Structures are given as structure tokens and as C-alpha cells.
Amino acid sequence: MAITLAEEIMLLSLDDESGAAKQRQAAGWAVAGGILLELVLAERVSVSGKYLTLVDPTPTGEKLLDSRLLLIQAWLRGRDKRRVTEWLTKDNSKAVGAALESLEERGLVVEEVRKVLGVFPRRRHPEADGSVESALRERLAAVVLEGAEPDERTAGLISLLHSAKLHRLAFPGPVGKTVAPRMQEIATGQWAAESVRTAIRDMQAAVVAATVATFVAVTV
Numbered sequence: 001m002a003i004t005l006a007e008e009i010m011l012l013s014l015d016d017e018s019g020a021a022k023q024r025q026a027a028g029w030a031v032a033g034g035i036l037l038e039l040v041l042a043e044r045v046s047v048s049g050k051y052l053t054l055v056d057p058t059p060t061g062e063k064l065l066d067s068r069l070l071l072i073q074a075w076l077r078g079r080d081k082r083r084v085t086e087w088l089t090k091d092n093s094k095a096v097g098a099a100l101e102s103l104e105e106r107g108l109v110v111e112e113v114r115k116v117l118g119v120f121p122r123r124r125h126p127e128a129d130g131s132v133e134s135a136l137r138e139r140l141a142a143v144v145l146e147g148a149e150p151d152e153r154t155a156g157l158i159s160l161l162h163s164a165k166l167h168r169l170a171f172p173g174p175v176g177k178t179v180a181p182r183m184q185e186i187a188t189g190q191w192a193a194e195s196v197r198t199a200i201r202d203m204q205a206a207v208v209a210a211t212v213a214t215f216v217a218v219t220v
Contacts (some may be wrong), residue, residue, distance in 0.1 A: 019124030
């Protein structure tokens with residue numbers, strides 16, 4: 001089963017048994033960035049420097065991506081480009097919900113709703129089918145821990161995880177200090193065409209900027 005980068009990040013962030021999202025805020029930036037990166041790879045949008053541009057409004061055929069493509073088209077209406085960080089800020093929390101809904105439709109997670117204090121609904125998404133996440137973790141381990149060459153999508157995923165500082169979601173075990181340097185090496189490596197690497201580099205910068213801005217706003 002082929003799933004999107006955003007769904008992969010979401011799977012990594014969910015506790016398999018409780019369905020609670022770990023590092024939800026940082027994961028939200030990476031999920032939104034994952035959707036945007038998919039659209040870049042599909043040549044539907046362009047990310048250059050700090051700016052996002054619509055290239056082709058034609059649907060990709062992937063519901064999660066096409067819903068965002070429509071929203072981006074409306075958001076850019078009347079403008080040639082807008083800042084990537086503005087879009088990530090606007091979409092990160094909604095992107096998480098959209099990715100969870102897509103995972104549920106694929107049968108990979110189930111939604112459980114419980115009331116806190118008997119009043120407030122709390123939604124959790126425990127794992128229903130662990131085969132996709134297992135294969136994902138094996139793929140990441142092969143590249144990051146065993147030194148295999150990444151394909152374009154895997155390198156993009158690792159770059160997003162690295163920029164949002166989500167190393168422990170992908171590698172929760174005692175892997176020591178080897179993970180972050182290797183992920184940084186992949187993020188800046190020669191594993192794809194220059195145009196793709198440039199887009200991912202700019203996406204990384206946008207995710208870092210958005211994450212830092214949120215941290216400052218919370219702590220001030």
C-alpha cells in the first residue's frame with residue numbers, strides 16, 4: 001500500500017496501542033510540510049526560497065493531496081506567490097486531522113472517542129494494521145542506521161523529520177548520537193536532482209522557521 005509522506009509522519013507519531021499523538025505540535029508542521037512536498041514532487045506547486053507558487057491545479061488523484069491543492073489554490077487567488085511559512089502556519093493543525101482521516105479510510109488506524117470528565121470528547125487513533133508502519137520503520141532503519149542509499153521520497157521524509165526534530169519518533173530505541181548526524185547528511189546529500197533537493201532544502205527551512213516561531217510565541 002502506497003501512502004503519502006504526511007501519513008507516514010502521522011503513523012510514526014501515533015502510539016500504536018493508545019492512539020495518542022506524540023510530539024503533536026512538531027509533527028503537525030512535518031505533516032503539513034509532507035503534503036506540500038508531495039505536491040512539489042508531483043509538480044503541482046513550487047517552493048523556492050521563502051515562497052510558494054501554484055504550478056498546476058490538475059488533481060493528482062490522491063484525496064489528501066488534492067484537498068490541500070484546492071485550499072492552496074484558493075489561498076493564492078489573486079497572488080503569484082505567498083510565504084511558505086504562512087501556509088504551514090495556516091494548515092498544520094488541519095493537516096493532522098486530514099492525515100488521520102486518510103489513515104482511517106485506509107484501515108490503518110481506527111478512531112476512538114472517549115469523554116474526559118464525562119463531557120469533553122477526546123479522540124485517539126490506535127493502530128488497526130501495523131504492516132505499513134513496520135515496513136516504513138524498516139525502510140528508515142536501512143537508510144539511517146545501515147547506510148543504504150535513500151530514494152527520493154525516503155530522503156524527503158527523513159529531511160522533514162530532521163527539520164522538525166522528530167528523530168525519536170522514527171528511532172525511539174537507544175541508537176545514541178548516530179541518528180541526527182546521519183539524517184542531516186541525508187538531508188543535504190546528493191540523492192536527487194538539484195531541483196528536488198533545492199525544494200526540500202527550502203521546505204526544511206520553512207518548517208524550522210515555523211517551528212521556532214511557535215516555540216518563541218509559547219515561551220514568551
